[in-house]
Amino acid sequence: MAKQLYYEDVEVGSEITPLKKIATTRMLVQYAGASGDFNPLHYEEDFAKSLGVGKPIVHGLLKRAWLVNLMTDWIGEKGGLKKLSCRYRGMDYPRKMKTFDEPHDGDTWWCKGKVTKKFVQGDENLVECEIWVENDKGEKNTTGSALTALPSKAK
Amino acid sequence: MAAFVVTDSLKQLIGQKEKPVVLKIEEGAIQRYARAVGDSNPLFSDVEYAAQSKWGRVMAPPGFTGWPIASGFDMFKLFERLAKAGAPMGLLDGGVEYDFLAPIGDGDILVMEIKIAGIEGRETKMGPTMVTTIESTFTNQRGAVALITRNTFLNF
Numbered sequence: 001m002a003k004q005l006y007y008e009d010v011e012v013g014s015e016i017t018p019l020k021k022i023a024t025t026r027m028l029v030q031y032a033g034a035s036g037d038f039n040p041l042h043y044e045e046d047f048a049k050s051l052g053v054g055k056p057i058v059h060g061l062l063k064r065a066w067l068v069n070l071m072t073d074w075i076g077e078k079g080g081l082k083k084l085s086c087r088y089r090g091m092d093y094p095r096k097m098k099t100f101d102e103p104h105d106g107d108t109w110w111c112k113g114k115v116t117k118k119f120v121q122g123d124e125n126l127v128e129c130e131i132w133v134e135n136d137k138g139e140k141n142t143t144g145s146a147l148t149a150l151p152s153k154a155k
Numbered sequence: 156m157a158a159f160v161v162t163d164s165l166k167q168l169i170g171q172k173e174k175p176v177v178l179k180i181e182e183g184a185i186q187r188y189a190r191a192v193g194d195s196n197p198l199f200s201d202v203e204y205a206a207q208s209k210w211g212r213v214m215a216p217p218g219f220t221g222w223p224i225a226s227g228f229d230m231f232k233l234f235e236r237l238a239k240a241g242a243p244m245g246l247l248d249g250g251v252e253y254d255f256l257a258p259i260g261d262g263d264i265l266v267m268e269i270k271i272a273g274i275e276g277r278e279t280k281m282g283p284t285m286v287t288t289i290e291s292t293f294t295n296q297r298g299a300v301a302l303i304t305r306n307t308f309l310n311f
Contacts, residue, residue, distance in 0.1 A: 021193065034184075034191035037223040041247075051245055052281070060248040061223070065192035068218045072196060077208065080255075081217045087250035087307075144250075
């Protein structure tokens, strides 16, 4: 595991360690099975077209899971994620598969974030963050916020 | 273009509660989910590592619980009811908000209570759009509310 982050380590404006992700058609099928979200919007071309999104799109919930991954990796096991929210503002499209397990070239996404506020409430050291998923073109199609509690070096 | 107009038959659905669903959280499902979302945190997948942790068991990544993971609750049945009451056929996930109130992991048994918290009419880039908020509350076997989720769906 990554080293533990402490309340004293962060300031307003501090960057969350970015997390790189790709999505492939295979991963969307895997996510559908693991999550139970079998909406054909995520695997059937004609259905996706009929909804006006062009072709199958990445599950919003998968991008949300990436943002959770971003936060839990950053705050470490002694940190606690208290709130997280995100909105899906645009479509993202998966890479298609070249072989069983190797995708074609395509989009890469970066999950990023920064600290917007830090404060003590009761006995908790709280840190608020702005978080987002950004594509190669720098478009933020998924944006949100998170509230976490971090351990203090003082304790 | 204009905002979607929420009809009376749709307004009647606001506040409506679904039949509660019991969810048993188990490590196999957590492991499959963690692999599928590409989260390599051993706390969510490595049984031995998790057993040595302060929780002593495989924990669910935040967001594992809640629609659509909640087996036994078919959100699409709810969408069908909204469609019958006049919701436009196009459907997209608009976003989600979580309040994580207690840890959730292998062995927990949660009762999920679901209600339609709100239906609003708006204008979006998809055209006139109906925005539905569905709120779910998850209470664990110790009687504590472990999680509240608010999912937003767009019909256009």
